[in-house]
Amino acid sequence: MNRPHSGKIASWRQLLQDDAALLARPGVHHRELVKQAHALHQAEVIDSDDLSDFLEQADGALAYAVEALLDAEWTGTRCTY
Numbered sequence: 001m002n003r004p005h006s007g008k009i010a011s012w013r014q015l016l017q018d019d020a021a022l023l024a025r026p027g028v029h030h031r032e033l034v035k036q037a038h039a040l041h042q043a044e045v046i047d048s049d050d051l052s053d054f055l056e057q058a059d060g061a062l063a064y065a066v067e068a069l070l071d072a073e074w075t076g077t078r079c080t081y
Contacts, residue, residue, distance in 0.1 A: 005045040012036050016057055026065035033058035 015033060022029045037054035040046045
């Protein structure tokens with residue numbers, strides 16, 4: 001990763017960790033993570049290996065959200081993770 005762009009990477013990571021947004025709209029949140037990861041790669045802020053890692057993390061976040069929402073639905077509780 002290119003150090004001068006660490007703020008852009010930090011912004012992406014902050015979005016990744018925004019559980020409220022993730023659980024409110026998992027699909028939209030995932031698409032934004034993927035879009036921003038590709039933009040970072042295209043701008044040469046991250047390399048191909050980093051892009052792969054970012055996309056894997058985005059997919060993991062989506063899987064987490066779907067699982068949390070299904071668990072909440074199954075148990076009849078509100079999802080507040």
